[in-house]
Amino acid sequence: MCARFPPSSPNDLLSLSLPRRCLHFLLLCFQVQVLAAEENVDFRIHVENQTRARDDVSRKQLRLYQLYSRTSGKHIQVLGRRISARGEDGDKYAQLLVETDTFGSQVRIKGKETEFYLCMNRKGKLVGKPDGTSKECVFIEKVLENNYTALMSAKYSGWYVGFTKKGRPRKGPKTRENQQDVHFMKRYPKGQAELQKPFKYTTVTKRSRRIRPTHPG
Structure with a gap:
């Protein structure tokens, strides 16, 4: 305590x-x-x-994954200042570093290759910025009933990250949570799936009282 x-x-x-x-x-x-x-x-x-308050005390949680767009069938790319959803699985520009920003579900998303942040400006346009400290670069992760994830701007409530079938960004004011354009699926980059180590159990025998490791299954 x-x-x-x-x-x-x-x-x-x-x-x-x-x-x-x-x-x-x-x-x-x-x-x-x-x-x-x-x-x-x-x-x-x-x-x-x-x-939703900033958590400046705890250690930030950093994750690496891709965001698959339901409409374009490709992945979000951070190409410097330009954003698209045309990345193939494993594309270096589609690999995103996602950092938790609060105790809740707010995140900052940065392209691993370019180190530019995914942001939404006051006009609702998706842009890449080298400095991600602005609240325009913070998004709220919302897990939907269909198990897809939507990203709503933390600064402009009701505006979502969205893309057309051709992978072009949609402006925030034209997006809604129930639109397929704003639905994404998290995927690990090709060949970089997170490895889960099996949990090791231990038993103590009455005969030797020595701890022996055992493996499940």
Whole structure:
């Protein structure tokens, strides 16, 4: 445990010598405790706001995969400042580094080859930028009922990453969550599937009391 819980006030938390991660968590819990004392509080809104807050304390989670477009039948490419969905499986420009940006589902997407970020400007156009610190380069991952993933702009709510059948970007204002144009499937790059190591069980015999590794199956 990080400290005795619940705290009585924010000053009590600040006076403790704690790792930043523990302190951040306890402050969040204290905010929820204060809200519980108020009437007619919608906790869903509070939780949603907290999960969308920037997480500058925890280590970022970095993943490498491709995004297969349901409409073009190809993969998103970050070609410097130009974006398309015409990449073949394993194309170097289709390999994307995806970094989690918050406690929730916000991500930043960068082309592994070009190191440009996938962004959406104020006109709803998809562009590549060398600096991904702007909120225009943050997207909210939404897993849909059909198991496809949609990427909604964190800055321009209701605007999605989308492409035509020819792999051309669609402007954000013309996209909707139920359109196939904004549906994507995550895929590992060809020949680079993530290897899962089998879990090793151990047993102790009454005879020798020595630990012997066993393999499932």
